[in-house]
Amino acid sequence: MSLIVVGSVAYDGVETPHGKVDRMLGGAATYIALAAAYFTPVKIVAVVGDDFAREDTDFLASRGIDLEGLERVPGGKSFFWAGKYSDDMNDRTTLRTDLNVFAGFDPKLPPSYRDEPYLLLGNIQPALQRSVRGQMPRVRLTGGDTMNYWIKDFRAELLETLEQWDFLLINDSEARQLSGEYNLRRAAATIMALGPRILVIKRGEYGAILFHGDCHFIAPGYLLEEVFDPTGAGDCFAGGFIGYLAGRGVTPSHGHIDIAELRRAVIYGSVMGSFCCEQFGVDRFRTLSREEIEARYQEFQACTAF
Amino acid sequence: MSLIVVGSVAYDGVETPHGKVDRMLGGAATYIALAAAYFTPVKIVAVVGDDFAREDTDFLASRGIDLEGLERVPGGKSFFWAGKYSDDMNDRTTLRTDLNVFAGFDPKLPPSYRDEPYLLLGNIQPALQRSVRGQMPRVRLTGGDTMNYWIKDFRAELLETLEQWDFLLINDSEARQLSGEYNLRRAAATIMALGPRILVIKRGEYGAILFHGDCHFIAPGYLLEEVFDPTGAGDCFAGGFIGYLAGRGVTPSHGHIDIAELRRAVIYGSVMGSFCCEQFGVDRFRTLSREEIEARYQEFQACTAF
Numbered sequence: 017m018s019l020i021v022v023g024s025v026a027y028d029g030v031e032t033p034h035g036k037v038d039r040m041l042g043g044a045a046t047y048i049a050l051a052a053a054y055f056t057p058v059k060i061v062a063v064v065g066d067d068f069a070r071e072d073t074d075f076l077a078s079r080g081i082d083l084e085g086l087e088r089v090p091g092g093k094s095f096f097w098a099g100k101y102s103d104d105m106n107d108r109t110t111l112r113t114d115l116n117v118f119a120g121f122d123p124k125l126p127p128s129y130r131d132e133p134y135l136l137l138g139n140i141q142p143a144l145q146r147s148v149r150g151q152m153p154r155v156r157l158t159g160g161d162t163m164n165y166w167i168k169d170f171r172a173e174l175l176e177t178l179e180q181w182d183f184l185l186i187n188d189s190e191a192r193q194l195s196g197e198y199n200l201r202r203a204a205a206t207i208m209a210l211g212p213r214i215l216v217i218k219r220g221e222y223g224a225i226l227f228h229g230d231c232h233f234i235a236p237g238y239l240l241e242e243v244f245d246p247t248g249a250g251d252c253f254a255g256g257f258i259g260y261l262a263g264r265g266v267t268p269s270h271g272h273i274d275i276a277e278l279r280r281a282v283i284y285g286s287v288m289g290s291f292c293c294e295q296f297g298v299d300r301f302r303t304l305s306r307e308e309i310e311a312r313y314q315e316f317q318a319c320t321a322f
Numbered sequence: 323m324s325l326i327v328v329g330s331v332a333y334d335g336v337e338t339p340h341g342k343v344d345r346m347l348g349g350a351a352t353y354i355a356l357a358a359a360y361f362t363p364v365k366i367v368a369v370v371g372d373d374f375a376r377e378d379t380d381f382l383a384s385r386g387i388d389l390e391g392l393e394r395v396p397g398g399k400s401f402f403w404a405g406k407y408s409d410d411m412n413d414r415t416t417l418r419t420d421l422n423v424f425a426g427f428d429p430k431l432p433p434s435y436r437d438e439p440y441l442l443l444g445n446i447q448p449a450l451q452r453s454v455r456g457q458m459p460r461v462r463l464t465g466g467d468t469m470n471y472w473i474k475d476f477r478a479e480l481l482e483t484l485e486q487w488d489f490l491l492i493n494d495s496e497a498r499q500l501s502g503e504y505n506l507r508r509a510a511a512t513i514m515a516l517g518p519r520i521l522v523i524k525r526g527e528y529g530a531i532l533f534h535g536d537c538h539f540i541a542p543g544y545l546l547e548e549v550f551d552p553t554g555a556g557d558c559f560a561g562g563f564i565g566y567l568a569g570r571g572v573t574p575s576h577g578h579i580d581i582a583e584l585r586r587a588v589i590y591g592s593v594m595g596s597f598c599c600e601q602f603g604v605d606r607f608r609t610l611s612r613e614e615i616e617a618r619y620q621e622f623q624a625c626t627a628f
Contacts, residue, residue: 104504198410201547222528225545234542234625239531241507279628319540320626322585 018057018082019262021049021255022123022148022160023138025062025086028297029098029112032105034244040297041072043095044138044161047248050301051255051288052136053079054309055263059129061085061148063121065092075302084126092117105243106220125151134262136254139163142170142177149180156267159183159212161254167193175210182268183214185254191217200225204232214273216257216282218250226282228275235282236320238290238312245296249289256288257281287312324363324388325568326435327355327561328454328466329444330424331368331392334603335404338411340550346603347378349401350444350467353554356607357561357594358442359385360615361569365435367391367454369427371398381608390432398423411549412526431457440568442560445469448476448483455486462573465489465518467560473499481516488574489520491560497523506531510538520579522563522588524556532588534581541588542626544596544618551602555595562594563587593618 028042049058059082066088073083095118098111123144130152137145137160149158159181166174167190174194178184184207192198195206204215204227215227223237260281266274287309294300334348355364365388372394379389401424404417429450436458443451443466455464465487472480473496484490490513498504501512510521510533521533529543566587572580593615600606 199546199548201545219528222525223542232545232625233628234545235628236529236540236542239507239538239540240505242505276628283628317628319538320628322539322541322582322589322623322626 018059018132019052019134020059020129020132021045021136022061024095025064026095030247031100032245033103037296044251047251048255049081051252052259053081055259061123063087063117065089065094065117068094089117105246123148136258142166142174146177157182161185179211181212184212185216187218224282233279235286243293246293249292252292253285253289257285260284283316324365324438325358325440326365326438327351327442328367328429330401331370332401336553337406338551339409343602350557353557354561355387357558358565359387361565367429369393369423371395371400371423374400391435395423411552429454442564448472448480452483463488467491485517487518490518491522493524530588539585541592549599552599555598558598559591559595563591566590589622
């Protein structure tokens with residue numbers, strides 16, 4: 017039972033107060049897959065150019081990530097994004113966005129992917145997200161991410177897409193924009209009426225809130241001693257969340273889902289997001305062990321119990 | 323065993339997106355005392371003018387708050403503050419500050435106050451906070467609040483004052499300003515080296531973090547359906563925190579304090595801060611019952627357990 021992850025696999029240039037890297041492995045699907053792969057087998061759907069380095073596919077493959085769905089466009093260049101963070105790292109400025117082969121991304125799932133039960137749709141055009149969902153007739157748990165651009169300019173497509181999702185993971189400002197409500201409790205109620213019965217509102221360093229039915233669960237952010245590079249933290253949250261659920265075999269049944277497992281999944285999301293910030297790009301995942309993940313999960317329990 | 327609360331008792335004019343009140347009971351000591359009085363007997367030290375209304379002293383007295391230390395200056399006017407909140411209520415603009423009798427505030431404790439074990443120093447001039455502490459030779463647990471103005475322009479006095487405190491309650495931007503560290507874990511370590519062995523960093527709607535020794539405890543903010551008026555929420559947090567500890571008889575002993583009780587005190591602080599926002603000014607405390615407080619404490623447990 018694998019998790020299908022769809023989204024960007026890219027190169028990033030990142031500058032933070034701690035340093036600067038001109039070009040390194042990045043992309044939402046990369047971060048999601050790397051985080052999720054600690055919990056469950058992952059199969060990736062993405063597109064790269066022929067500049068995509070062997071060492072990067074090797075790294076992903078070394079984590080057991082299936083790359084059959086990683087399309088390579090001959091003569092094409094991989095998606096490139098560059099950004100610079102503010103001194104407190106709460107804001108970032110995009111310096112460059114070269115969509116390259118990503119501009120023509122039309123995800124086609126290999127037959128070996130289509131019967132899998134778990135699907136995480138990274139932040140891409142809502143119609144493409146919907147097309148992927150349509151290619152997976154036996155999917156049991158579907159969800160994903162979106163962003164301000166799609167909410168504003170592709171609203172109708174996005175709403176049609178969300179109708180088919182079990183869960184949506186977005187940040188607080190996106191939740192407000194999508195719902196038209198400032199208050200997060202009201203925003204959540206409005207969004208859940210659009211389709212997703214499970215909503216996770218991410219709040220950056222402040223953690224996340226899980227909404228399900230009339231219940232909510234507030235998870236704190238991990239208090240890092242040092243944030244090196246927040247790039248990908250939200251995607252790693254998503255990867256930890258869905259990866260944990262897939263690894264445990266959690267699916268909805270007759271409209272019900274195990275809420276205790278959902279809560280644990282949110283904490284694993286926070287755990288994976290926190291590790292992501294500890295080094296540049298995906299570097300933390302080159303050494304991170306499952307034992308470190310469990311230790312941090314327990315630290316979360318110790319820091320929140322009363 | 324009573325709690326001594328020192329600070330402003332005032333009138334406020336407040337405008338929020340939900341309405342406008344030209345003049346109502348306010349002041350840090352008022353909010354602290356009202357919140358704390360649900361847990362422990364409170365004695366207030368403050369100054370008002372002879373414009374201070376009988377109905378307001380009656381209201382405080384009805385909560386068992388001892389007003390012997392409430393000095394009334396004949397011919398004087400009470401401290402008046404007016405402010406207006408932004409649409410999202412995360413920012414406020416001060417429209418007017420008339421210190422009036424508060425400008426000459428020189429707190430003198432009645433003899434009946436001096437042997438009490440608990441002291442909460444609201445946000446006043448650090449030298450005055452120190453003078454009050456000096457009038458309480460048998461105090462067992464001392465702490466309080468401060469603000470950006472004292473941190474910047476009265477730093478030496480503030481540092482001398484903090485040396486004698488067991489706990490400090492400040493918000494995140496003040497913690498950063500006081501410590502010169504952006505990262506809250508580092509900021510906390512720097513501040514605790516100044517004297518207070520217990521530090522609570524308040525994060526507004528995101529809750530608070532308790533630091534003690536090498537441990538920390540992250541408490542979420544309560545997710546209100548509607549924020550009517552956030553005025554006084556931080557003071558009510560302080561009142562709930564110290565009120566709970568005083569009511570339970572918690573004091574440090576040979577440098578040790580019951581950490582489980584401190585954690586519960588932080589949650590009661592969050593609970594009282596959340597109730598404060600539900601109506602204008604102190605109005606919520608006119609009807610709030612101890613049963614509602616316990617129910618919300620349990621709601622906090624239900625929303626955070628995993």
